[in-house]
Amino acid sequence: MRLTPTLKAVAAAAVLIAATACGSSDSGGSSSSTGLNPPDLKAPSKLGKTEGQVNLIAWAGYVEDGSNDPKVDWVSDFEKQTGCQVHSKVAASSDEMVKLMKTGEYDAVSASGDASLRLIASGDAAPVNTDLVPNYKDVFGDLKLQAWNSVGGKAYGIPHGRGANLLMYNTDKVKPAPTSWSAVFDDAAKYKGHVTAYDSPIYIADAALYLKATKPELKIKDPYALDQKQFDAAVDLLKKQNANVGEYWSDYLKEISAFKSGDSVIGTTWQVIANLTQGEGAKVKAFVPKEGATGWSDTWMLSAKAKHPNCGYKWMDWIISPKVNAQVAEYFGEAPSNAKACDETSDKSFCTTFHAGDTAYWKNVAFWNTPIEQCLDGRTDVKCVPYAKWVQAWTEIKG
CATH class of the missing domain: 3.40.190.10 (Periplasmic binding protein-like II)
Structure with a gap:
């Protein structure tokens, strides 16, 4: 079982989160050594008009709109700024995430490593054009193109956080x-x-x-x-x-x-x-x-069958934007993925405590993967x- 690691998130969600594996091995770089040979899917070269909504699958505490706690809301501003109404479903396990993504009813998922590898291999997750995610440039380098979010140097997701x-x-x-x-x-x-x-x-x-x-x-x-x-x-x-x-x-x-x-x-x-x-x-x-x-790391991945891919891209950029990534990290209890998020945390020692930018620290962490x-x-x-x-x-x- 993997619970959302803050008292607030547990009280708000009131669910047990069974993430049996997330992340990757301690070797960096692409995951070509895994033998994965995913379908030849293409990432978009540019974004189109937003579709008015986005359907998400997430761990509890990752998509908060103020309904659990009025003080915890990073969804409402996203909806106002993009016109994309957020519909989210909390998943209780990585297996459930995989099953839901196969329905084609969801646009993106906050996948753990066991889910991400399965979604890539089955063609349910699409490669991501990181140039269309402006905040990706500020993601810590040792989270990019790792074994749980890439194949052969091709990105299949946007890093969210780690522990x-x-x-x-x-x-x-x-x-x-x-x-x-x-x-x-x-x-x-x-x-x-x-x-x-x-x-x-x-x-x-x-x-x-x-x-x-x-x-x-x-x-x-x-x-x-x-x-x-x-x-x-x-x-x-x-x-x-x-x-x-x-x-x-x-x-x-x-x-x-x-x-x-x-x-x-x-x-x-x-x-x-x-x-x-x-x-x-x-x-x-x-x-x-x-x-x-x-250790563990989570990645936002886009469905290969996404009906609202443009809103999906907007969401992936939003959730790792400095202020929002800081909010999620503090609420959930994890190191943020965006280096600039560390200037936005309410606890100014948060990133130091959680070793957010400590590259040497993470080199000693073998992130969860599915054997x-x-x-x-x-x-x-x-x-x-x-x-x-x-x-x-x-x-x-x-x-």
């Missing part, structure tokens, strides 16, 4: 201060019953990331591209960890409560959760361990374990 999966610990009860993910894997028995872990099959990648650094003989290059031997090693590590896990978290409000009560003293978290937990008086710290971390049989690391001599088997293994890991 990392951190290691959080109770500073009173976990000593000395940890520096490695070993604290929740090989050394987890020290905190038996008080370890917490993210409740999703994609968490297998966290184990793979740790093994990549600590078991070089496994030759793991990409935590989302695991052959059977590598996969089995990651699953085995997580089965051993299970004996020490007190709770797997999906509802981050429960994680905050667990760290406040002491039921959890160490485990995975998000920056926004760490901030809120500290704000409620818990003595915790969160950081990226020396092995790096997994497929064609190994994402480019290997052709073996088959990698596809995501469906990750789902099966996760059930076994949790017992």
Whole structure:
């Protein structure tokens, strides 16, 4: 499960968001190594007259018009300025996003990595002419033409925001201060019953990331591209960890409560959760361990069947415009994609806290991706374990 990571968004949406995977591997550049061979669709060379409306699929907290909170509204001004009336549907999972996009009834979607790759491969998502999105020029360079939003150097979306999966610990009860993910894997028995872990099959990648650094003989290059031997090693590590896990978290409000009560003293978290937990008086710290971390990134994608493509382009430009991107980032709890958004946040330290422009920080983040049989690391001599088997293994890991 992936919840919108702010108290406001959760209260407003009152839905659980199950994004089982979003983002990409830690290798930059185009995704040609994935073996994806999408249909030869063309992006427009120029925009036409706006169509009067746009139909969107989004995570809760991404398309706010003041109906959930009168103070949270970046849709109304868009409608006034463009004449495009916004109709949006909150999706509860990446699978739902893919299903809805296939209907042809929606113009754009705030896709997570597993959805984006599937939409590209099936021809449901169209390539995007970024020259027609003026604010794209100010998007952080390390979000452009990445493996989850491009194929062969062709953009298939507009980056929206990103976040990392951190290691959080109770500073009173976990000593000395940890520096490695070993604290929740090989050394987890020290905190038996008080370890917490993210409740999703994609968490297998966290184990793979740790093994990549600590078991070089496994030759793991990409935590989302695991052959059977590598996969089995990651699953085995997580089965051993299970004996020490007190709770797997999906509802981050429960994680905050667990760290406040002491039921959890160490485990995975998000920056926004760490901030809120500290704000409620818990003595915790969160950081990226020396092995790096997994993370997530979302992308606005245009439907290949869009009935209102011109309004769709206007929306993609609007949602990453500095002021709006700042509003969304603060409301949702993520690093904005537009560098100029950092001058527009109400909390002037927001972008520093969320490492928005810290290129070195993001180089240590392996963004979520959906494993497929064609190994994402480019290997052709073996088959990698596809995501469906990750789902099966996760059930076994949790017992």
